[in-house]
Every structure is written in C-alpha cells, then in structure tokens.
Amino acid sequence: MSIAPQDPVIHEDRVDYVPTPISVTRARRHAARMVAEWGHPALADDAALIVSELAGNALRHGHVPGRLFRVCLTLTKTTLRIAVADPKGERLPHPRQPSPEATHGRGLLIVRALAPRWGVRERTVGKEIWAELDLPGSPAER
Template sequence: MPHLSQHSFSTTPQTVRAARDFAMEALDNWGGCRRSDDIRTCVSELAGNAVRHGSLHGHAYLVRLIRHPDCLHVEVHDSARHSRVRIPSASLSAEAGRGMRIVQELCDDWGVRVLTGEGKAVWTCFRRPEAHTSRCSCTP
C-alpha cells in the first residue's frame, strides 16, 4: 500500500526551502531513503520552477510524495495552463537553464501530466535501492 504526503505552498521564493524541508520530513517519517540528497535537489528545482514559471499569481503549488514498495514518486502541481517543460541547451556561460537537466540526471524517470481542470504536474520517479525488487513502474 502506498504512503502519501502532500502540502500546498504559496508562490513566494521563500517557500522553496519549506517544500524541500517538507519532503525531507516525509522521508524521515517513512524511515528515510538512501536517495534523499537526489530527492531534495529535485524537489528544490521543481518547487523553484513552480514559483518562477508555473503558478499563476495568487495560486499555490502542491508538493506530493507517494512512496510505493519499490519506488518514490515526487510531484509538483502548479496552475500553469501550458503543459510543456523544456530542457534547454545551456551554454557553459549561461547563468540559468540547467535545472531540469539536473533533475533528469538525478531521477530514474520524469514527465509532465496535465491535470483535470487547470494546471499540470511535473513528476519524478526514484527507484528505491532498498526495495527487494528491481521492478518499478515510474509512470504515476
């Protein structure tokens, strides 16, 4: 049976840290995870993107963690009407544009799902190395 933990945050830059702390607390409550550093980085990037690009003014974003026996899904829901998330090619001198590339490298899979009504969910999947099976469905 999966475990679920979720929390809504306002769209101010200060909430990115709170989102990261929330995710780490959920993992701790579930007994920890060997990939917590990767998960922390991805939550930070996805929450930052929701604040900067994905949430309409006045709308909150949601961070959701779903722990299955063999994997952990992390989702960040925002209110953006567009469902496209790009990984731009960043030059060596660029000051931005590397976040989703880092997410892609740290997680086992990721994608975007259009939500019913308004918005999208950017999701990541982390296979749990402590799980007793190598099977994991990374599609939420």
C-alpha cells in the same frame, strides 16, 4: 502517470505552498524530512534536490497570482514519487541545453540525472511534473 495498482501506496504527503522563494526552501526541507521519516534517509538528499528544482520551476514558470503550487510525495514498496503541480499549463517544460554562462535552465537536467523516470502531466488547470526514484533493493534497482 500513476503508480501501478500492484504497488500500493504506503505513505503519501501533499502540501500546498504560496509561490514565494521561501516556499521552495520549506518544500525542500519538508521533503527531506518526510523521506527520512519514512525510512529512506539515503534518498532524502536526492528527493530534496528534485523538489527544490521542480518547486523553483513552479515558482519561476508556473506562477499565477493568487494560486498555490502543490508538492506531493508518494511512497510505495519500490518507488518514491515526487510531483509538483502548478496552475500554469500553457507551456509544458522540457530540458534544454543552456550555455555555460547561463544562470538558469538546468533544473530538468538535474531531475533527469537523478531520477530514472520523470515526465509532465497536463491537468484540467495547470500541469504536474513528476519524478520517480527507485528504492534501494527494489527490482528496478537491482
């Protein structure tokens, strides 16, 4: 899914990360900083949590030795779009209902709870999972 042409991109940030646990932390911190610098500090925590969950999934389920994962943040007048791409596209993610004892399996449920829109896009190599947050005061927010 792409942002509609009538909603031009104001800011965009793309960073490639080595698939290691510290990269998830770095991606989360970077996302929070960028969103706040772009003038939306109220969305920084939600954006950081979404990046953390999606980057963690890229590390856990999308890791291919020698390949990076990418985090892309896109800001328009109405939307903050967060996308994480990884090189493994054989299995597309879907939310599941883990047992109460499970220590994993809630990432997409968290993303779905925070973002009014999210989805998966197959790429030539791998996949991209994206989520969109409405900016405060945007038409979708009213």
